[in-house]
Amino acid sequence: MQYTSTRNHQMNISSSSAILQGISPDGGLFVPATLPTLTPERIAALADKDYIGRAQDILKEFLTDFSPEEIARCCAEAYGQGCFDNEKVAPLSCLTPNRYLLELWHGPTCAFKDMALQMLPRLMTTAAKIAGETREILVLVATSGDTGKAAMEGFADVPGTKLLVYYPQDGVSHMQKLQMTTQDGENLAACGIKGNFDDAQNGVKALFADKNIAKELDAQHVMLSSANSINWGRLVPQIVYYISAYCDLLAAGEITTGEMVNVVVPTGNFGNILAAYYAKTMGLPLGKLICASNQNNVLTDFMATGCYNRNRPFYATLSPSMDILISSNLERLLFHLLGDDDKAVGMLMTELAQKGSYQLPSAAFSVLQTGFWAGCCDDAKTQTTIQEVFRQYSYLLDTHTAVAVAVYEDYVKMTGDSTKTIIASTANPYKFPASVLSAIEGTVPADEFAAAAWLEALTGCPIPDALAGLQQRVVRFPAVCTPGDMWGEAEKLLAKQK
Numbered sequence: 001m002q003y004t005s006t007r008n009h010q011m012n013i014s015s016s017s018a019i020l021q022g023i024s025p026d027g028g029l030f031v032p033a034t035l036p037t038l039t040p041e042r043i044a045a046l047a048d049k050d051y052i053g054r055a056q057d058i059l060k061e062f063l064t065d066f067s068p069e070e071i072a073r074c075c076a077e078a079y080g081q082g083c084f085d086n087e088k089v090a091p092l093s094c095l096t097p098n099r100y101l102l103e104l105w106h107g108p109t110c111a112f113k114d115m116a117l118q119m120l121p122r123l124m125t126t127a128a129k130i131a132g133e134t135r136e137i138l139v140l141v142a143t144s145g146d147t148g149k150a151a152m153e154g155f156a157d158v159p160g161t162k163l164l165v166y167y168p169q170d171g172v173s174h175m176q177k178l179q180m181t182t183q184d185g186e187n188l189a190a191c192g193i194k195g196n197f198d199d200a201q202n203g204v205k206a207l208f209a210d211k212n213i214a215k216e217l218d219a220q221h222v223m224l225s226s227a228n229s230i231n232w233g234r235l236v237p238q239i240v241y242y243i244s245a246y247c248d249l250l251a252a253g254e255i256t257t258g259e260m261v262n263v264v265v266p267t268g269n270f271g272n273i274l275a276a277y278y279a280k281t282m283g284l285p286l287g288k289l290i291c292a293s294n295q296n297n298v299l300t301d302f303m304a305t306g307c308y309n310r311n312r313p314f315y316a317t318l319s320p321s322m323d324i325l326i327s328s329n330l331e332r333l334l335f336h337l338l339g340d341d342d343k344a345v346g347m348l349m350t351e352l353a354q355k356g357s358y359q360l361p362s363a364a365f366s367v368l369q370t371g372f373w374a375g376c377c378d379d380a381k382t383q384t385t386i387q388e389v390f391r392q393y394s395y396l397l398d399t400h401t402a403v404a405v406a407v408y409e410d411y412v413k414m415t416g417d418s419t420k421t422i423i424a425s426t427a428n429p430y431k432f433p434a435s436v437l438s439a440i441e442g443t444v445p446a447d448e449f450a451a452a453a454w455l456e457a458l459t460g461c462p463i464p465d466a467l468a469g470l471q472q473r474v475v476r477f478p479a480v481c482t483p484g485d486m487w488g489e490a491e492k493l494l495a496k497q498k
Ligand SMILES: *Cc1c(COP(=O)(O)O)cnc(C)c1O
Pocket: 111, 112, 113, 146, 147, 229, 266, 267, 268, 269, 270, 271, 272, 273, 321, 322, 400, 401, 426, 427
């Protein structure tokens, strides 16, 4: 399978190149030129396999220049023994007879980013081997909190790679910050940015586009890559879990062959929901894709009006991983909605860069509205949702998943749609213990670890070891810089002894 760029349809590259480069030189994102198809028979055959088997089958079709052995090894290493604390990797939990939570947070960093970032470093180093790439790979990541830690965990001490993570200094939870600043590994570092996530993301994009930096890297025999969800190697493992969830429902007899299922996704950069879109386009019987936002509801407005407008206040919410006004992966959806029209995508993206807004042409907008539904929810509603779900079902939601549950309830009220629904559950609640506890109890201790202990005593849900142990760890990466100084931090990391 070949890949093309959302801004240059002439581009035609292999999957290994797409993963190695991360972003296209024309500024666009790599997308598959064709998609594999999922027939009912194939879905039934996948339903008989375990998670690793399903992942191998799907990845094989997208990564056609990887050998089957290479794919098998990547899948076994990413999802095999000891990596995830649940043997199903991404299990479904039935909340009510029609509502299933797809728990994507059983990996080492307790957020759904592990689903992709346990895989990406393996895909990237394998891709380097396939491409005969001898340069060292410097991976730069902008994070709203969860990607950074998951990337660090995935890339720690991976030979031939270095990783630098930029996070908004005041835009992540205490747990998230400690997870990043205490990470082990000699090939990586984290740095706080005086700004929000969009500043960090734009800063990283600017480093990629900088000609002087490119020269400096050439001289040092280093290539840049990205572990953000703009990298195709992040998206492809995410397609797997939607297919796997559908297979689990089939195997459990909860649905019949061909039955439609809706999907709700708490959305920030539009990566997770885009993976559901690809699964649906491949033929997985998915109905509505419901896009849930917090108070940063730029996507809700976009799906209601066709106008994307980032000129609005930025809110720091209780669901920080969704505090995003520029959803990078939307560019991929635009490309598909616009019938692969690279020029049209380029024009919209230029408008976004220059004016902060653009209007989707009406034909593409009606296609968007048929497939998607969008809603948003503020912090107060997020907290009442956590409280109500806990009281009714003894199930503890994290703040991001709570946004999805709240928006889904609005969806059902407004449409009366009773189709069975998979709700993506994106983080373990103990990543945000103070917010979750205050939702249930009304008050919170000042310290997040005390909040976690209280929450554990109250609910009986155990704190994951990876989070409980953070309190004893030493901060290794205290650095903070301005968006203008981001490259300086990368130079320090590059200068470190290999
Ligand atoms: C990253 C993240 C999201 C948003 O996912 P996107 O792919 O960026 O839309 C939602 N919830 C949590 C917990 C996250 O870490």
